[in-house]
Amino acid sequence: MNEQLIARAANYDAAGMNDFLVFDNVSKHFGGTRAVDGVTLGIGRGEVFSLLGPSGCGKTTLLRMAAGFEVPDAGRILLEGQDITSVPPNLRPVNTVFQNYALFPHLSVRDNVAFGPRVAGKSKSEFANDVDAMLHLVKLGEQADKKPAQLSGGQKQRVAIARALINKPQVLLLDEPLAALDLKLRQHMLAELHTIHREVGTTFIYVTHDQTEAISISDRIAVMNAGRVEQCGAPREIYESPRTGFVASFIGDTNYISGTVTNGLPGQLCAVNCGVLGELTARSLEPLAVGTKVRVSVRPEQWWIALEPEPPNAIRGRAEDCTYLGSESRLRVRAGDQVFVVSTGHQTSLPASNAEVWIGFRAEHAVVLPVTNGA
Ligand SMILES: Nc1ncnc2c1ncn2[C@@H]1O[C@H](COP(=O)(O)OP(=O)(O)OP(=O)(O)O)[C@@H](O)[C@H]1O
Ligand SMILES: [Mg+2]
Incomplete structure (x- = not known):
């Protein structure tokens, strides 16, 4: 990798420190593997921001650091100017939707969605309206009493999204949320995610290795390669003006x-x-x-x-x-x-x-x- 070129790309993309969520020169090693290597990115409030790159390039590791499941070896993570680098996950206004949904199999759809408020100690009368609103948002009102095993893949994914959004996170992290779905359903769910984003306005960080998904859902995309950000920009900019050969051939x-x-x-x-x-x-x-x-x-x-x-x-x-x-x-x-x-x-x-x-x-x-x- 040409160090000069990458450094130039990094400067070009350097985060404005006023951004809503900032990764400031963040690195994470696992043994000899540099999973994330000096990433600087600024994400705006309300943005749909995608991390796109091949398997093993560090997308999940970067997301897990935003969630607080991993602590960086170096660098800082700022949310609205506050350093949250070592704030534990449960104290961050951040929720994650995982690829495998991670639903509670013994709980109904309604109780899965109500899980966050219940753990936070709220009473049923306090959160009942929120649960209904969330079920309506993800179009699962009619499935509320079913168990996860009785749902399709797309429906399970919607429960996972509702369960995360009911906590009113400031940032929703989505790690390959549609990877388990077939192509048609993936396209359908992408459109639904778009609608949900428009309604709730929460900042989304969306991890994918699928360039079509990233292009269609994102305000901006960061293309990652071997732990580093090679280019960050609007989908059209990344597609039409790739700055490196890697970006040109990865995206299309x-x-x-x-x-x-x-x-x-x-x-x-x-x-x-x-x-x-x-x-x-x-x-x-x-x-x-x-x-x-x-x-x-x-x-x-x-x-x-x-x-x-x-x-x-x-x-x-x-x-x-x-x-x-x-x-x-x-x-x-x-x-x-x-x-x-x-x-x-x-x-x-x-x-x-x-x-x-x-x-x-x-x-x-x-x-x-x-x-x-x-x-
Ligand atoms: N807990 C861990 N222990 C050791 N190595 C790890 C750990 N987590 C990640 N890695 C390594 O760090 C690198 C980045 O992994 P990461 O999971 O962030 O990649 P990714 O971009 O999400 O890939 P994928 O698209 O396959 O999910 C990989 O080389 C991976 O093997
Ligand atoms: Mg991953």
Whole structure:
């Protein structure tokens, strides 16, 4: 990993200390494993903030530190400016929804939801209205007397959400809450979570390794890799302007074209010599010196495809096979010694296999990424 690049990304993302919840240079080791390594992030009040990254990158560990189940080795966690780093979990205004729901099997839906207020010593008459409101919020009013074993996966997950929200936490932590559900139900529950968030306005920190989930639910996303935050920003920014190769390939599919910078003025389009594929231009997110080794990242849907060249950024190739994926088709095009994946949308007249085609992209659609040691 290029330390300089990561440090720059970290500075760029550095938390404003006025944010609602702040991770200030937080680290956690387990033996020789750096589970979380110097993470600085600021999360706004009422935000849906996702931690996105591959298995083992430290998402759960960071969440557990926010909940108080783990204490950082270094750094601080602030909530509304108050240092809560060593405040025990039960004294933090923070609740967690786990992937496996962790419901009490012997209690009814209603009693599961009432668990928090009951433990807090409230009487039934005090919390009965809150329980009804929560059951209504998660649309489980009719299932109130059932036991968890009589519920579907999605219904169990809603009980878990209601049980957490009834405590009126300032922050709701959700650790892969939909991972156990099938695709259709996951999409449905995501939409419901959106609605619930709109109604309660609580700050959500949402952990997932699923980029589609993160993109669709989040105000902002932090992409994590090996214990560190590589980039933090709005979904569109992360997708369209990835700052590292890791982010570009983790969040969506991309094609890389290697080359050397021939003109890289700051804030301008960057010209890259790509050998047999010619000189290509794309956006550079930072000034790049002439001679810098880079990769141009072009997403499948950013290519145009034609029978004639449309300069600039036109590449001559040969159509290989095409895969029909329902919502789009993907054509593989061989050019030079590379094969590029081109999304053709709903286009029906696709080039025959082995036909000569031209593919290319608009300079402002693709980004130039410096090649880092780890790339
Ligand atoms: N209690 C623990 N003891 C030892 N190592 C741990 C412990 N908890 C986590 N780790 C290690 O720390 C790293 C980060 O783990 P973490 O659970 O935070 O990852 P994650 O991003 O949540 O992964 P996943 O997507 O698989 O849930 C991993 O290498 C993991 O093996
Ligand atoms: Mg995890």
